[in-house]
Amino acid sequence: MTRSARLLTKFLLLTSLCSAPAQVWAQGSDAPGATLASELKGPAALDYNAGRLLFRDRDYAGAFVKFQHAYELSKDPRLLWNMAACEKNLRRYARLLRLVERYQREAGARLSEQEQKEANELVRAVRQLVSRANITVNEPGARILVDGELVGQSPLKEPVLVDLGERKIRIEKPGFTPQDLVQEVTGASDIEISVTLQRQPHEAQLVVSAPGAEAIELDGRLVAENQYTGKVSSGKHSLRVTASGAKPYKAEIVLRDGETRSLDITLQKDRGSGLTALWITAGAVAAAGLGVGGYFLFRPSETNAPTTVGTIPPGQVQLP
Secondary structure, three states: OOHHHHHHHHHHHHHHHHHOOOEOOOOOOOOOOOEHHHHOOHHHHHHHHHHHHHHHOOOHHHHHHHHHHHHHHHOOOHHHHHHHHHHHHOOOHHHHHHHHHHHHHHHHHHOOHHHHHHHHHHHHHHHHHEEEEEEEEOOOOOEEEEOOEEEEEOOOOOOEEEEOEEEEEEEEOOOEEOEEEEEEEOOOOEEEEEEOOEEOOOEEEEEEEOOOOOEEEEOOEEEEOOEEEEEEEOEEEEEEEEOOOEOOEEEEEEEOOOOEEEEEOOOOEOHHHHHHHHHHHHHHHHHHHHHHHHHHHHOOOOOOOOOOOOOOOOOOOOOO
16 A cells, blocks of 8 residues: 555544544643543533534534534634544545644644654645645735635735635626636646736616607717617716607616616606697787787778768867
């Protein structure tokens, strides 16, 4: 059996390390042979015991949550080892590797020589199942997610550990179009991934439906009749829709980047327009009647009226 095969075999036996309470380190306790179950107190002990039960029932995700909470309460690094056992069964090898390395750092000198050796062999075995992805992005401050999990922001200080298999990588930053890619990872390799983010265009789509409209005006410019669909810059716009005999429709609209806004407009009949026409017509008729009447009232007589014969009373006529 090769060394890599032996390491992987040891790795596959990791689950047994969680099924029984882990022993304390030679220099880590005043009571040799003491266990986590006996040393943890209060809520941390309850979470630890619940985690063991869930692990034995193969609920590895639930067991991880319990072991993690017990660690947060107690800060006992041995719980990191149990958390790593859960990650192994969930086939999340990159997380497993980070936990084991963290376990080594936090336990430090309390690890016996044999425990340190086993941890090192496990790290070497797991490295066969992960790759180092060096992800570079043209824009700083972009969020980098692997399989939906945030692993950092650009620029990354170091490569990201990713599990073997098909990985989904997403790069996103406000104001830029997100980039999604699928990367096949074989393990025990280095991967170079370069992503160029493009700025999102500051525009939106406007759809205006106005049956019977004779003019659809956007920002004072005629753009269509009845129906309008088009790309416009995001921000504030003035809309006006008109038709003969109808009240004009006016509105101020604010469009966001990438938004599609649909407006269905029904123009209302302008009741005042009929009355105005009526008054104009009536006025014209009245004016015409006045002209005709005036003509007959003030025109000269076409015939001389007969003179009435009579006498003038004396003293009524002034003599020259």
